[in-house]
Amino acid sequence: MIDEVIVYENLYCENNEKVLKFMAQELHKKDFVGSGYMDALWEREGKYPTGIYTGKINVALPHADYDAVHKSSISIAILKDPILFNRMDNPDQKLEVSIVFLLTIKSSENHLEVLSKLSQLISDQDKLKELLSCNKQEVETLVRKELSK
Amino acid sequence: MKRILVACGNGIATSTMVTMKIKKALEDANLKANFTQCKLMEIPSKAPGHDLIVTTGKYDHADFEIPVVNAVSLLSGIGADATLDEILNYIKE
Numbered sequence: 001m002i003d004e005v006i007v008y009e010n011l012y013c014e015n016n017e018k019v020l021k022f023m024a025q026e027l028h029k030k031d032f033v034g035s036g037y038m039d040a041l042w043e044r045e046g047k048y049p050t051g052i053y054t055g056k057i058n059v060a061l062p063h064a065d066y067d068a069v070h071k072s073s074i075s076i077a078i079l080k081d082p083i084l085f086n087r088m089d090n091p092d093q094k095l096e097v098s099i100v101f102l103l104t105i106k107s108s109e110n111h112l113e114v115l116s117k118l119s120q121l122i123s124d125q126d127k128l129k130e131l132l133s134c135n136k137q138e139v140e141t142l143v144r145k146e147l148s149k
Numbered sequence: 150m151k152r153i154l155v156a157c158g159n160g161i162a163t164s165t166m167v168t169m170k171i172k173k174a175l176e177d178a179n180l181k182a183n184f185t186q187c188k189l190m191e192i193p194s195k196a197p198g199h200d201l202i203v204t205t206g207k208y209d210h211a212d213f214e215i216p217v218v219n220a221v222s223l224l225s226g227i228g229a230d231a232t233l234d235e236i237l238n239y240i241k242e
Contacts, residue, residue, distance in 0.1 A: 048158030048189065048206045054225040061224075065159040065188075088163070088206055089221035103162060112165060119166035123226025 002114050004032065004073035005143055009136040012080040016097070019083060020045060020062055023075050023102050033104055034068025041066070041102075051085030051095050057128040060085045060097045061118075067107065074118070074147070075102040076139055078132060099131060117147045151182045151240045154199040155220075156208065160188040163205040163224060170223045171203065174233045175240065182240050201239045 006026065013019040024038035041064040050061045082096035101118065105111050121127055127146065131139055153171070157164035164186040175182060187195045189206050196202060202210075202217045205224060210217045218235055222228035 044158060050158075052221060052225050053227065055227060061163065063159065063162050088224075089219055091207055105161065107161075112169065115162060115165045116169045119163075119170065119224055122224060123229070125226075 002072050002074050002111070002147060004030075004071055005140050006030075006073060006075040007136045007139045007143075008075070008077040009134075009139065010080045011077045013083065016045070016060070016083050016085045017042060019077060019079070019100055020102070023062075023077060023100070024064075027073065027075065027102075027104060030071075032069070032071040032073050033066070034070070036068065037064055037066050037104075040064040045086075049086030049088055049091050051087045051097055052122065053087060053089075053095050054122060054128070055125050057098045057125060057132065058082070058085075058095050059122050059128065060100045061088075061103070061122070062100065063103045063105070069104045069106050071104065072106045072111065073104045074114075074143065075104075076100070076131075076143060077102070078134075078139065099128060114147050117149055121146045151200040151242075152198060153182050153184050153201045153203060153236075153240070154192065154195055154215075155184060155186050155203045156189045156192050156195075157186075157205040158189060160186050160191065167203060167205055167220045167223045170229075171220075171233070171236055174237060178237055180237065180240055201236065203236060 077100040084094040155164045222232040
């Protein structure tokens with residue numbers, strides 16, 4: 001189970017590097033991850049980008065290959081304006097991403113269910129559209145509901 | 150039984166999502182297969198003995214004898230049915 005759901009509403013950042021570094025820094029402030037997490041996340045995004053073309057509202061699913069995760073969590077950033085991410089299936093191409101889902105997973109835990117629910121959520125354009133019109137609290141409620149279905 | 154290697158960047162997150170979707174489709178079609186997950190960079194060492202490789206990230210597979218299917222559609226939903234059909238066809242063979 002993922003206990004921690006962190007939401008950023010109307011987040012403005014210049015580019016994907018700033019988005020990811022901001023989100024990683026917040027996780028570190030809460031001590032959910034170790035100090036090397038931010039660099040690991042950005043390095044990984046460069047090697048294996050996580051932008052996914054899902055239709056109108058595209059998403060990114062960043063996550064780091066990093067051991068010092070103290071708490072499993074999902075951070076969701078609803079971006080003020082879409083930001084370019086490289087595509088997972090074609091790293092040479094960029095696409096405009098509106099919502100970022102950042103996962104931290106403690107390696108000792110099993111998250112099959114959560115991952116499965118999250119993949120259902122990101123392939124559902126109606127739900128993503130709903131997320132874009134939600135406030136912070138509503139996003140958290142909706143995501144918690146979807147992940148625990 | 151066919152053996153499928155599912156790979157993503159870290160061998161944990163998106164490969165799990167994709168594996169679960171394929172397993173569900175296999176169940177619905179009354180088929181079975183063995184699954185292994187790995188990192189994209191581990192494919193060359195893990196691939197031998199597998200019948201099919203499924204990836205979420207890009208994998209250049211020149212000179213590779215095992216078929217490779219990109220399954221990002223199983224994450225995005227766009228073209229998911231066609232990808233599942235393709236994978237199921239390999240498993241039925």
